[in-house]
Amino acid sequence: MNDDDVLQRNNVKIIGRGTRPMIFAHGFGCDQNMWRFITPAFEDDYRLILFDYVGSGKSDLNAYDPSRYATLQGYAQDVLDICAALDLHDAIFVGHSVSAMVGVLAAKQEPERFSNLIMIGPSPRYINDDGYAGGFERPDIEGLLDLMDRNYIGWASFLAPVIMKNPDRPELGAELQESFCSTDPKIARRFAEATFFADNRGDLAGVAQPSLILQCSEDAIAPLEVGQYVHRELPGSTLRVMKATGHCPHLSHPEETIEAIREYLGRAS
Amino acid sequence: MTIHPVLDTAPCGYVSVADDGTMLEVNLTLASMLGYTRAELLGWHLQKILPPGGRIFYQTHVFPLLKMHGIAEELYVALRTRDGNDIPTLLNAARRERDGQRVTDCIFVRMLQRHEFEDQLLQARRLAESANEAKAKFLSMMSHDIRTPLTAIAGYAGLAAGGAFGPLNDEQRAAMQGIRGACDELLRLMNDILGFAQLDSGRIPVHPVPLRAREVIARAETLVRLRAEESGLTLRTDTCDDDLVVRADPERLQQILLNLLTNAIKFTPHGGAIEITCEPHDARVCIRVRDTGIGIPREQLERIFDPFVQLDPIVDVVHRGVGLGLAISRDLARAMGGELRAESTPGSGSVFTIELPAADAAVNALLEQETTS
Numbered sequence: 001m002n003d004d005d006v007l008q009r010n011n012v013k014i015i016g017r018g019t020r021p022m023i024f025a026h027g028f029g030c031d032q033n034m035w036r037f038i039t040p041a042f043e044d045d046y047r048l049i050l051f052d053y054v055g056s057g058k059s060d061l062n063a064y065d066p067s068r069y070a071t072l073q074g075y076a077q078d079v080l081d082i083c084a085a086l087d088l089h090d091a092i093f094v095g096h097s098v099s100a101m102v103g104v105l106a107a108k109q110e111p112e113r114f115s116n117l118i119m120i121g122p123s124p125r126y127i128n129d130d131g132y133a134g135g136f137e138r139p140d141i142e143g144l145l146d147l148m149d150r151n152y153i154g155w156a157s158f159l160a161p162v163i164m165k166n167p168d169r170p171e172l173g174a175e176l177q178e179s180f181c182s183t184d185p186k187i188a189r190r191f192a193e194a195t196f197f198a199d200n201r202g203d204l205a206g207v208a209q210p211s212l213i214l215q216c217s218e219d220a221i222a223p224l225e226v227g228q229y230v231h232r233e234l235p236g237s238t239l240r241v242m243k244a245t246g247h248c249p250h251l252s253h254p255e256e257t258i259e260a261i262r263e264y265l266g267r268a269s
Numbered sequence: 270m271t272i273h274p275v276l277d278t279a280p281c282g283y284v285s286v287a288d289d290g291t292m293l294e295v296n297l298t299l300a301s302m303l304g305y306t307r308a309e310l311l312g313w314h315l316q317k318i319l320p321p322g323g324r325i326f327y328q329t330h331v332f333p334l335l336k337m338h339g340i341a342e343e344l345y346v347a348l349r350t351r352d353g354n355d356i357p358t359l360l361n362a363a364r365r366e367r368d369g370q371r372v373t374d375c376i377f378v379r380m381l382q383r384h385e386f387e388d389q390l391l392q393a394r395r396l397a398e399s400a401n402e403a404k405a406k407f408l409s410m411m412s413h414d415i416r417t418p419l420t421a422i423a424g425y426a427g428l429a430a431g432g433a434f435g436p437l438n439d440e441q442r443a444a445m446q447g448i449r450g451a452c453d454e455l456l457r458l459m460n461d462i463l464g465f466a467q468l469d470s471g472r473i474p475v476h477p478v479p480l481r482a483r484e485v486i487a488r489a490e491t492l493v494r495l496r497a498e499e500s501g502l503t504l505r506t507d508t509c510d511d512d513l514v515v516r517a518d519p520e521r522l523q524q525i526l527l528n529l530l531t532n533a534i535k536f537t538p539h540g541g542a543i544e545i546t547c548e549p550h551d552a553r554v555c556i557r558v559r560d561t562g563i564g565i566p567r568e569q570l571e572r573i574f575d576p577f578v579q580l581d582p583i584v585d586v587v588h589r590g591v592g593l594g595l596a597i598s599r600d601l602a603r604a605m606g607g608e609l610r611a612e613s614t615p616g617s618g619s620v621f622t623i624e625l626p627a628a629d630a631a632v633n634a635l636l637e638q639e640t641t642s
Contacts, residue, residue: 027329028329029329029330029333030329030333033337034333062474062475062604097329135321136321136325137321140320140321140322140325141322141325142322143320143321143322143323143347144321144322144323144325144326145322146322147322147323147326147345147346147347148326148330149391150345150387150391151326151330151344151345196325218290218314218316220314220316220321220324220325220327220328221324221325221328221329244289245289245290245314246289246290246328246332247328247329247332248328248332248333248336251332251333251336251337252288252289252332252336
């Protein structure tokens, strides 16, 4: 697969007027559209790389290989393929939710590609274990899979491309014909299994890059204890507990998210 | 904030939620459905009335959907009651601006019976999916297992007919050639079944690359020219422009073209003609196979692409075929982002059009460079 094929496969979009690369990796359930509230703030100073994992958004579904994407390593390989195709070095990796761990795997495998990791709502393991509180039990995840199954009956029409208005930010609200999130229920289910049954606790200690952990208050998916765990285990990490609640501060509280990232990068440089 | 009495007793749960998930308004129906008082629920995070799996679904699907689209309809969501039971509900939600604040209004309708129907539907769908997978696996295994001995029979019969094992009289040679011919026909059938099973299960990978239409057509023409001449047919190819470049998988496109050409040869009487042409059409390229054959009746034109469809039984005695070739060809064309269409006038001939995406101008230029350098 040549470089152009990778860029097409992962629906890579490059925006911004700066030179330093900043690669944004979306979380489970959505695609690169999730970043649209915060990317404008970084366009002047950085070269922003947005993409969809294979199986999500407008990626090439023909490229989906169930065995490759059975674990997060397959998703990390997507990131590394894109880095290689664009010849990225010292990139700032911004990963939401599961992509925080995807970033950890990618950074361990090819450290020279990344200078810093910014993790929004990371969790190295969602299921509770001896002495570790991930927040969920296995039947809880089965409950999620059941919910997805039921909703995916009508998923195609539910998430069919629509005119996406941006009710909160009309100035960004060019009426784009966009599809939203992944539309193949089988792929989404496998992504959920790869995400919520993963255990990446052992990978944290091997990360050489400094990192920022953005921890929301009252995050039901990645609770504060998990953020603190990541901070303890990840060498050179900074933990910032946000006022933002929930699990998607870049959607719900874009200003606070932008400010936290800017402040960290300002200190890091 | 006071809730209108009608809303309070409406036969569905109602809650208004701030962007941070705090419940700002709750109607009495919802509170009693969950076994709480209204005062208990107000100020809580919505997630407290969702089961753990539901919290993840809310954060990864429902909230982003509401934030980006402003509306969510007919979502299945379970609500957790005070004593830990889950109530299946259908959620409709919309984001609005009220009192200078963005809020999301949610309506929950209990769906105990529908929940059971959906269970049955889901169960049936899973069974159908696994039956389909088993069928595809069986077909593919069977075709493989039959193909191997068949190839041996065809090979030995061919060798024997050619005198490799000693001289044969005319009758024996004709019999050997008959065996060989029947084996070839069976092999073709097996390949079709195998191809169809693979397509049906989505296991045929398609890798489109830029291809010059002229080169693809020339290759297909070479492969069928002899057969066309043996059948007393004229085979003509239009000289395609060099800059007509399609995005297609070379092997799959060849497979479609060969299938169309073989059909054209089969169904065109002695003395007829077959023509292959190509032309641009918007951002696409059309490759056409035109014959002066027996044609296809109008009412059967669409059906010819259905798997296992045979047309006139009399025709099929002479020209055997299970009708899988066209079904496979159309599926392949579609898998490459294209289309396969048929037009026909019974008695005077048929035109099959393969429509494929054109490769962009930049790629054309690159191919041009390769040719000149």
